[in-house]
Amino acid sequence: MNSLLRAYQLTCIREDRVLFDELSFTVNAGDLIQIEGANGAGKTSLLRLLAGLSLPYEGEVRYREQAITKCRENYYQNLTFIGHLAGVKGELTTVENLSFSLALQQDRIDNIDNAIERVSLTGFEDSYASHLSAGQNRRIALARLWQSTSKIWILDEPFTAIDKSGVAQLEQLFLDHVARGGAIIFTSHQELQIANHSVQRINLEDQI
Amino acid sequence: MSTPQPLSYRQLFWQVMHRDLKVAVHNKGDILNPLIFLVIVITLFPLGIGPETNLLTRIAPGIIWVAALLSALLSLERLFKNDHSDGSLEQMLLSPQPLFIMVLAKISAHWLLTGLPIILIAPLLALMLHMEPLAYPALMITLALGTPVLSLIGAIGVALTVGLKKGGVLLSLLILPLYIPILIFATAAIEAAALNMPYSGHIAIISALLVLALTLSPFAVSAALRVSTN
Amino acid sequence: MWKWLHPYAKAERSYQLASTLQPWFAISSIVLLVVGAVWGLAFAPAELYQKEYYRIIYIHVPAATLSMSVYMAMATAVLISMVWQLKLADAAAAAMAPIGATLTAIALITGAIWGAPSWGTSWVWDARLTSYLILVFLYLGVIALHNAFEDKALASRAAGILTLVGVVNIPIIKYSVEWWNTLHQTATISKLSAPSMSSEMLWPLLTNILAFALMIGALTLVRFKNEVLARNAMRPWVRELAAKVGDK
Numbered sequence: 045m046n047s048l049l050r051a052y053q054l055t056c057i058r059e060d061r062v063l064f065d066e067l068s069f070t071v072n073a074g075d076l077i078q079i080e081g082a083n084g085a086g087k088t089s090l091l092r093l094l095a096g097l098s099l100p101y102e103g104e105v106r107y108r109e110q111a112i113t114k115c116r117e118n119y120y121q122n123l124t125f126i127g128h129l130a131g132v133k134g135e136l137t138t139v140e141n142l143s144f145s146l147a148l149q150q151d152r153i154d155n156i157d158n159a160i161e162r163v164s165l166t167g168f169e170d171s172y173a174s175h176l177s178a179g180q181n182r183r184i185a186l187a188r189l190w191q192s193t194s195k196i197w198i199l200d201e202p203f204t205a206i207d208k209s210g211v212a213q214l215e216q217l218f219l220d221h222v223a224r225g226g227a228i229i230f231t232s233h234q235e236l237q238i239a240n241h242s243v244q245r246i247n248l249e250d251q252i
Numbered sequence: 253m254s255t256p257q258p259l260s261y262r263q264l265f266w267q268v269m270h271r272d273l274k275v276a277v278h279n280k281g282d283i284l285n286p287l288i289f290l291v292i293v294i295t296l297f298p299l300g301i302g303p304e305t306n307l308l309t310r311i312a313p314g315i316i317w318v319a320a321l322l323s324a325l326l327s328l329e330r331l332f333k334n335d336h337s338d339g340s341l342e343q344m345l346l347s348p349q350p351l352f353i354m355v356l357a358k359i360s361a362h363w364l365l366t367g368l369p370i371i372l373i374a375p376l377l378a379l380m381l382h383m384e385p386l387a388y389p390a391l392m393i394t395l396a397l398g399t400p401v402l403s404l405i406g407a408i409g410v411a412l413t414v415g416l417k418k419g420g421v422l423l424s425l426l427i428l429p430l431y432i433p434i435l436i437f438a439t440a441a442i443e444a445a446a447l448n449m450p451y452s453g454h455i456a457i458i459s460a461l462l463v464l465a466l467t468l469s470p471f472a473v474s475a476a477l478r479v480s481t482n
Numbered sequence: 483m484w485k486w487l488h489p490y491a492k493a494e495r496s497y498q499l500a501s502t503l504q505p506w507f508a509i510s511s512i513v514l515l516v517v518g519a520v521w522g523l524a525f526a527p528a529e530l531y532q533k534e535y536y537r538i539i540y541i542h543v544p545a546a547t548l549s550m551s552v553y554m555a556m557a558t559a560v561l562i563s564m565v566w567q568l569k570l571a572d573a574a575a576a577a578m579a580p581i582g583a584t585l586t587a588i589a590l591i592t593g594a595i596w597g598a599p600s601w602g603t604s605w606v607w608d609a610r611l612t613s614y615l616i617l618v619f620l621y622l623g624v625i626a627l628h629n630a631f632e633d634k635a636l637a638s639r640a641a642g643i644l645t646l647v648g649v650v651n652i653p654i655i656k657y658s659v660e661w662w663n664t665l666h667q668t669a670t671i672s673k674l675s676a677p678s679m680s681s682e683m684l685w686p687l688l689t690n691i692l693a694f695a696l697m698i699g700a701l702t703l704v705r706f707k708n709e710v711l712a713r714n715a716m717r718p719w720v721r722e723l724a725a726k727v728g729d730k
Contacts, residue, residue, distance in 0.1 A: 057716055059632070095346060098482040101635070120348040129339025135278035136271070144271055145340075148347040150258050408647055412640050416630050425626055426644060429619040430651050433658035440665060461654070472647055479639045 046108055047072050048227050049094065049196055053103035056089050063089055064248055066103065073195070073225040076218060078232060081248035087231045088128060090248065091200050094229060095125040122195045124149060126202060130185040134174030138165055141173055141184050151191045159190035162213055163206070179205035189217060197221065199230040212237065264349050265357045272361035275334075283365045286327035287373060293319040294377050305382045312381035313391065313442035319377075320370055320395065321402065321431050325424055327366040328406040331358065332414040332477070341414075342481055351477070352470035359407050359470070367399035383446070390445030394438035397458045404465040405430050411476035434461060494719045496570050497710050504703045511696030518690035526683050538596045543687060544694035546589035549617065550652075552582035552698060556624075557649040560642040572638035573713055575645065576628055577705035581698055583621035590614055609663035613656050620648045634713050 049071040056063040063086030071077060079087045092098045094105055096112045096119065104111045107119040132141050139156065146153050160166055163183035165176075173181055182205040189197065203211055215238050218228055236243060259267065276282060297315050298308060335341040335358075344354050374395055378388060409427035413419030441454035522540035556578045563571035593611060594604040605611070624641050631637035714720050 060715065062716060097342060097345065099635070117348050117350075120346055123346060125342070125346050127339060127342060129337075129342065131339035131343040133271075133275055133334075133338065133340060135275040140271075140274070144267065145343055147259060147264075147267055148343060148349060150348055408643070412627060412644060413630070419630075422626055422630055425619070426623040429616050429623065429655070430647065432616060433651070433654045436658045436662040440662065464650075468650065472643055476640065476643050479636055479643070482633075482636050 047106075048075075048108065049229075050106040050109070051090075051094065051103070052106055054090070054093055054100045054105070055102040056086055056093060057101045058086070058089060067248075068103075069246060071196070071227045071229060073227055074222050075227045075229075075244060076222050076238075076242075077227070077229045077244045077246060078236070079229065079246050079248065080231075085248040087248060088200055091125075091127070091198050091229065091231065095123065095127075095198050096120075097125075097127075121150065123198065124151075124188065124192045124194045124196070125198045126185050126188070127200045130181045132173045132181045132184045134172060137170045137172055138176070138184050139169045142187050145185075145188055146191055149188065149192070149194070151188060151193050153191070156191070159187040162190050162217075163187045164210060182206075183210070186214070189214075189221075192221075195226045197226065197228045197230070199228065201231055201233065203232050203234045259349060261350070261353050264353050265360075268344075268354045268357035269361045272358055273364070276361070276365050282327070282330050283369065286323040286366055287369050289326055290319050290323040290370060290373070291377070293322060294380060298381070309382045309384055309446075312378060312383040313387065313439045313446075315381060316374065316377055316383075316391065317394075317398075317435055317439050317442075320399065321428070321435060323370065324366065324399065324402040324406055325427060328362070328403070328410050328427075329420060329423060331362050331407055331410045332480075333410075336414045336481070341477065345478060345481055351474040355407070355411075355470045355473045355477070359403050359473075362407075363400050363403040367395075367403055370399055371395045383442075386448055387442045387446040390442045390451055393455055394441050394458060397455065397462050398434050398438045401434050401458070401462050401465045402431060404462075404469040408469055408472045408476060411473045411480060413480075414477070415480035415482070434458065437461070493570060493710050493714045493717070497707055500703045500707050500710075504700060504707075507696050507700035507703060511693050511700050514689055514693035514696060518686055518693045522683075522686035522690060526686050527680070535596070535599050538592050540687060540690045542589060542592040542596060544691040545585045545592065546614065547691060548694055548698060549582055549585040549589055549614070552578055552585060553617065553621070553645075553648070553652070556582060557645050560645045563638070563642060569635065569638075569713070570710065572635070572642065573709035574702070574706050575642060576634070576638055576709050577702050579621060579624045579628060579641070581701050581705070583618060583625060585694075585698070586614055586618045586621060590618065607663070609660040612663070613659045616655055616659070617652070620652070624648070634709070 047070045051067055051069050051071075053066040053068050055065050055067070067090070069077075079090055081087050089098070093100050096105065096116065099113075104113070106112065107115055107122075110118075112119045131145065136144070138160065142156060142159065143153060146156075157166075157169075160169060163186055165180060165183055165187070168176060168180065173184060176184075186202060186206070189199075189202075202214060206214065211234070215236060219238065221228060294315060297311075301307065301311075332341060335344070345351065347354070371392060374391055375388060378391055383391065406423075406427050409423045409430075410419075412426065413423050416422065437454050437457050441451040441458070444451040444454065518540065523537055526537070528534050528536075556575045559571045559575035559578065562568055563575065590611070593614075597606065598604045624644055627641045627644055628637045631640060711720055711723075
């Protein structure tokens with residue numbers, strides 16, 4: 045079986061510091077991968093490399109065995125990336141923000157209410173995002189995951205800014221997504237409660 | 253689970269433009285300030301060189317166009333800035349939809365908000381500078397065809413500098429030299445019109461520049477944005 | 483093309499090649515510069531109308547003719563880097579920008595010095611002068627963009643896009659300025675009255691142009707080597723090189 049996503053000898057250098065050198069790993073359907081490392085170890089840099097937002101100093105990222113720079117459209121069809129920045133516009137309402145990002149990503153636009161309920165923003169549908177808290181803004185971004193049709197999710201600290209029941213819901217969504225044949229690559233400071241599924245871990249500090 | 257239909261180019265264009273216009277309604281200063289700047293700059297010239305009508309009539313086309321260039325530059329800085337700082341630019345880059353359509357939509361929205369008001373206010377400015385009445389149509393036509401070119405070329409510079417902390421002055425250094433042809437042909441057209449000479453040739457050249465900018469600029473902007481979000 | 487280029491895609495190989503070529507360029511350019519200067523300044527005959535001060539063309543013309551070529555070379559390097567993903571071509575483009583800017587500035591300054599006695603003014607809004615002035619602006623934009631990014635690879639990609647935008651614009655700017663000039667021509671400029679140069683003047687000039695070209699090559703190689711080192715500072719071969727130089 046072909047891999048979904050492959051990191052091939054990735055080298056990342058930021059401000060003359062080698063963050064990781066010739067890092068290779070494979071992401072298959074059904075994988076739940078947590079990237080670990082101290083602050084500044086290059087977790088975010090790695091996620092951005094995988095998403096194709098930045099280019100590696102050396103090496104390449106391959107989607108279905110093809111360099112992602114050569115098959116951008118196909119890859120992005122199947123990628124949902126939620127980074128540090130929420131990508132939420134303060135001047136738009138919760139629903140407007142969500143529907144725009146769903147349209148952009150070609151995700152399902154039906155049943156948006158369910159997604160909003162999942163991130164416990166019911167009642168805030170028509171509030172401007174600038175009137176909501178930072179945590180709520182982040183949850184607007186996360187709501188996309190419930191509508192997502194993409195196979196690969198790359199999530200930078202998805203569990204910050206959501207409460208305990210929210211974490212449980214998101215973990216459940218992770219398991220469902222993986223069971224459906226998706227793959228998730230994420231970073232987190234929190235310990236996950238997921239027990240019945242083996243979370244693969246990649247520690248960046250071991251790579252140097 | 254049904255996979256939704258991908259958006260057509262036109263739908264995508266409208267979605268992005270609609271969104272930008274909606275956002276702009278909340279930031280009225282972004283639209284008004286460059287316009288006020290334009291009026292103030294125009295006011296400075298008679299104060300600087302004297303109110304002599306003949307002199308003002310002669311240099312009016314140049315003044316209006318130079319002021320339009322500067323105000324375009326001022327307003328352009330905002331084109332990608334907010335999208336970059338709140339992460340929505342990243343989301344656009346990661347969309348399977350073609351980036352150049354989104355870029356074109358953003359530039360169009362920007363032109364509607366900043367270029368169009370300049371055209372609307374231009375007769376007033378021309379009046380203040382005692383411009384030759386014969387030249388008014390030429391002024392309007394050159395602005396209508398020329399300001400989109402300013403937005404299109406300017407967007408390349410903005411896209412290149414949006415990731416930088418101090419992009420403002422750099423932007424003018426990158427962009428102003430590229431504005432020279434449009435300045436030359438636009439003012440020449442107005443001057444020709446003031447002398448009651450034909451100026452359709454100038455207009456044809458400005459139109460050609462517009463077509464060229466329209467076809468090439470969105471691709472340059474897309475490439476530049478991918479560099480800037482790195 | 484690719485097959486031939488491929489070995490040089492390796493930074494180390496290119497660095498060595500540049501080191502080998504550099505003395506040849508340097509020595510030949512110095513020899514030709516001396517020959518051209520002495521020939522032009524001392525042996526070439528004086529011009530009929532401009533007497534001795536026409537001799538500034540032995541600097542002015544080479545600088546002016548080559549400043550545009552350097553921009554084109556830079557754009558070619560950028561294109562190669564984009565099409566074949568050859569990062570080293572970026573280093574070459576980055577190396578050339580300040581050289582081109584300096585040449586254009588030299589052309590403008592020597593032009594002004596020459597203009598003072600021959601036109602009676604140091605600056606006229608002549609089409610050629612104006613387009614060279616704009617060329618300086620384009621160069622400065624590219625250099626400023628190079629300096630604005632901390633990451634060299636990013637800087638090169640950004641400056642590369644600007645360089646290509648500039649290439650599309652150069653003919654448009656040149657045409658528009660020429661056209662603007664004929665439209666506004668008021669002061670009549672007495673251009674050089676001799677349309678064809680005598681061969682006694684032409685040969686030293688050609689020598690100087692060749693000398694300048696070789697000098698540009700030598701300077702580009704030096705700067706190229708620096709760029710390659712800076713971009714590969716993390717590589718073992720650069721570290722070894724640094725250690726070797728440190729030992730001496």
